[in-house]
Amino acid sequence: MPPGRDPCREDDTVKRLALGLAALLLAWPAAAQTFPDRPVRLVVPFAPGGATDVGARVLAEALGQVLPQPVVVENRQGGAGMVAAEFVARAPADGHTLLFNNTSHAVLRVVVPNAPIDPIRQLAPVAILSEMPMVMLVANNVPAQDGREFLRMVRAAPGKFDYGSTGGGGTLGMAALLFLRTTGLEMGEIPYRGGAPATLDLAAGRIALVYDIALTGLQTARGGQARAFAVTSPQRSPAALEVPTWREIGVDSEMVVWQAVFAPAATPAPVMQALHAAITRVQQTESVRKKWTELGVDRVLATPPEEAAQYVARDVQRWEGLMQPAR
Structure with a gap:
């Protein structure tokens, strides 16, 4: 026997570890079974009726049918999304208060540099729910007939053409910024309070370009208010196979807009797993998948x-x- 080795003590250690593991395994489902014990709030950083709000309501309705408590959507606007993020980050970390946000969450620390919380460190994603492209919309009065011709036209006249942006880290501005940085083109930025007024000015021919999410962007194009010259996704969108990708028109980049659910970072793992299990269950249903598809x-x-x-x-x-360089 090697010096100092005590088989009785080792046996006791093994037994204690085994008992501890057994207790953990028993406690794990028990913790999840107590959740939720009251309604769950799904906080949205944007106004009712927008794409993110609509997506949140699709999820809330479906989750309310599989969880023992209702799921209620609550809109908390302001601060480019920071108001909602702070509210959820400071809520009890028990899974009953969640954030529903999109890709704009990734730039909150840049857009709101002196925020009272760090939304990336203090909020943990429960699940990514969806991916959709942005649509490159060009005004009808712009002479270009396709995306490649539009790029040549803008390159030949730096600063002559304007694009609409919601600023503040919104996905419309994010897509436009990526487009300009990738191509090296120069265009004037016209800020708007939302995508709807930007699209109205695009339809009126007052600006040349707007990026919009697939849900509303494709409706705009199919309604004849503007032309869809490209989608930003790596492949053509099943919702618009006739529209080429960025790369097909000469923009060497890609962008998808995701939507996700976040919880306070200190939320216990069993609760996170219970939430994820419920989300997985509803996301696999044909009715929910159909609703997401209808949203682009x-x-x-x-x-x-x-x-x-x-x-x-x-x-x-x-x-x-x-x-960062744009600040």
């Missing part, structure tokens, strides 16, 4: 919390690096 979603997802955290971290690194 290309991919319906339910990524696990660990994978979702890595997904968001990559986007944060990308977008913060892109937007």
Whole structure:
């Protein structure tokens, strides 16, 4: 026997570890079974009726049918999304108060640099739910007939053409910024309070370009108010196979807008897993997948919390690096 080895003590250690593991395994489902014990709030940083709000309501309705408590959507606007993010980050970390946000969450620290919380560190993603492209919309009075011709026209006249943006880290401005940085083109930025007034000015021919999410962007194009010259996704969108991708028209980049659910970072793992299990269950139903598709979603997802955290971290690194020079 090696010096100092006590088989009785080792046996006791093994027994204690085994008992501890057994207790943990028993406690794990018990913790999840107590959740939720009251209504769950799904907080949206934007006004009712927008794409993010609509997506949140699709999820809330479906989750309310599989959880023992209702899921209520609550709109808390302001601060480019920071008002809602702070509210959820400071809520009890018990899974009853959640944030529903999109890609704009990845730039909150840049857009609101002196915020009272760090939304990336203090909020943890429960799941990525969907991916959809942005649509490149060009005014009808612009002479270009396709995306490549539009790029040549803007390059030949730096600063002559304007684009609409919602500023403040909104996805419309994010897509336009990525477009300009990638191509090296120069265009004037016209800020708007929302995508709807920007689209109205585009339809009136007062600006040349607007990026919009697939849900409303494709409706604008099909209604004849503007022309869809490209989608920003890596592949053509199943919702608009006739529209080429950015890369097909000469823009060497890509962008998808994701939607996700976040919880306070200190939320216990069993609760996170219970939430993710419920989300996975509803995301796999045909009725919910159909609703997402009708919203212009290309991919319906339910990524696990660990994978979702890595997904968001990559986007944060990308977008913060892109937007920092613009401050």
